[in-house]
Amino acid sequence: MKNVILLAALATVASAAMAVDTCMVSPTAKETVSGRFGKFRGGGAANHGSSNQQPHMHDGLDFSTTNTNAPVFATSDGKITWIGGRGSAGNTIMIQRAGGDIVAYYHLAGFATGLSVGMNIKAGQQLGLAGNTNSGSSSVGKMDKHLHFVYGAAQKDDVRAKAFPENASRGPFNPSQLPSAFNQQKDIGWKTDPSPYFCKTYAIQDGHPNQYPVLGKDTKEQYAILFGSVPSGGTPPNVKFESSQVAAANSDVAIANAAGTTAVAMLKDSDGYGSLPTAPIGGYDTMSTSEMMLTEATRRFSDANWNTNITKVSSRALWVDYNRAIGVGNYLAEATYRKKEKVEALLALYTSLKMKGIRAQTATARERAQRNDVARSIN
Amino acid sequence: MKKLLLAALATIATTAGAQMPVPLLDSAQPEKVIDLAVWRAAAPALQAALECRTKITPKITALRPLLTKNERDQWEMFPPEPFTVFGLPVDAVVIYMDRDEQMGHSYTSIIVSKSLAEVRAAAKIKPKNDGRNTKIGGLGVGKPHDPDSVELTCTIAGKWQD
Numbered sequence: 001m002k003n004v005i006l007l008a009a010l011a012t013v014a015s016a017a018m019a020v021d022t023c024m025v026s027p028t029a030k031e032t033v034s035g036r037f038g039k040f041r042g043g044g045a046a047n048h049g050s051s052n053q054q055p056h057m058h059d060g061l062d063f064s065t066t067n068t069n070a071p072v073f074a075t076s077d078g079k080i081t082w083i084g085g086r087g088s089a090g091n092t093i094m095i096q097r098a099g100g101d102i103v104a105y106y107h108l109a110g111f112a113t114g115l116s117v118g119m120n121i122k123a124g125q126q127l128g129l130a131g132n133t134n135s136g137s138s139s140v141g142k143m144d145k146h147l148h149f150v151y152g153a154a155q156k157d158d159v160r161a162k163a164f165p166e167n168a169s170r171g172p173f174n175p176s177q178l179p180s181a182f183n184q185q186k187d188i189g190w191k192t193d194p195s196p197y198f199c200k201t202y203a204i205q206d207g208h209p210n211q212y213p214v215l216g217k218d219t220k221e222q223y224a225i226l227f228g229s230v231p232s233g234g235t236p237p238n239v240k241f242e243s244s245q246v247a248a249a250n251s252d253v254a255i256a257n258a259a260g261t262t263a264v265a266m267l268k269d270s271d272g273y274g275s276l277p278t279a280p281i282g283g284y285d286t287m288s289t290s291e292m293m294l295t296e297a298t299r300r301f302s303d304a305n306w307n308t309n310i311t312k313v314s315s316r317a318l319w320v321d322y323n324r325a326i327g328v329g330n331y332l333a334e335a336t337y338r339k340k341e342k343v344e345a346l347l348a349l350y351t352s353l354k355m356k357g358i359r360a361q362t363a364t365a366r367e368r369a370q371r372n373d374v375a376r377s378i379n
Numbered sequence: 380m381k382k383l384l385l386a387a388l389a390t391i392a393t394t395a396g397a398q399m400p401v402p403l404l405d406s407a408q409p410e411k412v413i414d415l416a417v418w419r420a421a422a423p424a425l426q427a428a429l430e431c432r433t434k435i436t437p438k439i440t441a442l443r444p445l446l447t448k449n450e451r452d453q454w455e456m457f458p459p460e461p462f463t464v465f466g467l468p469v470d471a472v473v474i475y476m477d478r479d480e481q482m483g484h485s486y487t488s489i490i491v492s493k494s495l496a497e498v499r500a501a502a503k504i505k506p507k508n509d510g511r512n513t514k515i516g517g518l519g520v521g522k523p524h525d526p527d528s529v530e531l532t533c534t535i536a537g538k539w540q541d
Contacts, residue, residue, distance in 0.1 A: 058541075059539075062541075082451075084453065084473060084475065084485070084487070085473065085475055085485030085487050085530075085532050085534065086475055086477075086482055086485060087475060087477055087482035087483030087484055087485050087534060087535065087536065087537045087539075088481075088482050088483045088534070088536040088537045088538075088539050088540050088541070089482055089539070089541075090519075090534070091521075091523050106541065107541065108523065109521060109523065110521060110522060110523040110524070111523050111524055113524075113525050113526075128523070131509075132509070133509070133519055133521070133523075133532075133534075134485075134517055134519065134532075134534040134536065143541065148541045185481065186452075186477070186478075186479060186481075187451075
């Protein structure tokens with residue numbers, strides 16, 4: 001009897017272990033990463049072949065295919081949850097792993113024949129060919145052919161654990177401490193650095209060899225540098241930002257430290273460093289004057305350290321905010337003017353109504369006088 | 380037309396030696412028969428979108444009955460009568476529109492009876508290029524799902540870009 005119970009217990013443990021995701025294999029034969037996770041990209045042609053002209057954080061790993069339509073393979077067993085065109089991502093496949101996490105393959109030139117949603121996939125199975133669909137609006141075919149690989153964790157806690165291992169080791173999470181700004185993307189989940197989920201580490205060759213000793217020469221080394229220990233002056237792990245933002249911020253600080261300078265000195269206005277929170281200018285169309293004042297006050301002074309922080313922002317950011325203040329001032333002036341208009345319109349209406357009564361009184365008096373005149377003339 | 384497409388797909392599946400029929404589209408979604416009057420009202424707007432001339436917005440009322448609320452933000456349609464894009468017969472249409480505007484839109488025409496070269500020529504895509512830009516986005520051509528059907532996709536980028 002004891003043996004039966006023991007066997008049953010072992011079977012339960014085994015099946016539970018089976019449900020846990022195993023580490024992932026490479027999605028490409030080349031096994032080289034050409035775009036780091038979380039790297040801040042200035043946009044434009046000189047930006048790792050990215051067609052995006054806007055500065056942005058890199059939310060996945062770019063696997064190099066040497067600008068060819070090389071085969072792309074499933075990194076783990078799972079089930080297809082999406083296949084087809086997906087806007088900016090181009091031809092996309094998404095696979096849900098046993099634990100619920102999603103891996104996404106973007107910009108594919110084509111899919112392996114016969115794949116469809118709901119189909120089970122085995123690790124190493126060919127999913128399609130790398131490509132450059134879609135390169136973004138107005139830039140068809142200009143992006144290098146590669147695989148953009150995104151990892152979406154099903155559980156927010158898991159993102160935090162992977163992103164901040166030093167905190168994870170301290171014990172169970174306090175849900176109230178969970179970052180609220182982690183980007184949960186529809187159909188993908190909580191996007192995070194895919195590196196710790198892979199069995200192997202992959203060499204990074206992103207065209208910036210001077211950064212290899214600083215940010216890491218391979219994916220797991222970068223992960224250890226950016227998330228394992230926070231560089232001096234970097235973003236601490238209890239931040240409210242998403243993983244790619246933390247990685248980008250810490251990358252910049254690490255690069256600055258290695259160059260013997262600080263991020264403040266190294267970053268330029270064009271990097272967006274030091275900008276103040278954006279004002280919701282568009283919303284001012286419908287706001288009352290008091291709502292505008294409240295919004296402006298909240299934006300500037302809600303942070304307890306606002307008086308310290310304001311001294312650290314760049315001159316460009318201050319000029320931008322100055323111009324914004326003028327804009328908001330115009331909105332306020334217009335709102336005040338419109339309010340005055342309304343008051344004057346009400347006063348005009350009031351006067352008009354009052355005059356109506358006076359006019360009626362005058363007409364009655366005139367009529368009475370005329371009647372009296374007639375009566376006098378008859379007499 | 381639908382029978383033709385399914386027959387073609389079944390042939391492809393047999394040729395490929397697959398164990399099950401190859402679904403060109405997402406097999407997880409049940410295929411809906413589109414009312415002819417609804418289709419006729421929507422067809423011009425749909426054609427404009429597939430030819431990458433007009434972005435689909437909620438203001439286009441004729442498309443509303445076809446694009447009802449959908450968890451996946453993806454709609455698949457089989458035209459109930461002959462329907463053309465750039466003068467080419469379209470066998471199926473797939474529309475993707477991200478409600479959050481993060482990923483943008485994809486409007487795909489699936490054409491079984493024409494070659495890649497014929498579709499390129501009709502869509503005015505140069506032989507060396509994967510696509511061409513339009514006023515609202517990019518028009519791309521390829522055979523992503525299977526070698527016997529050509530897909531012409533109009534992509535309107537969202538906020539997210541690689």
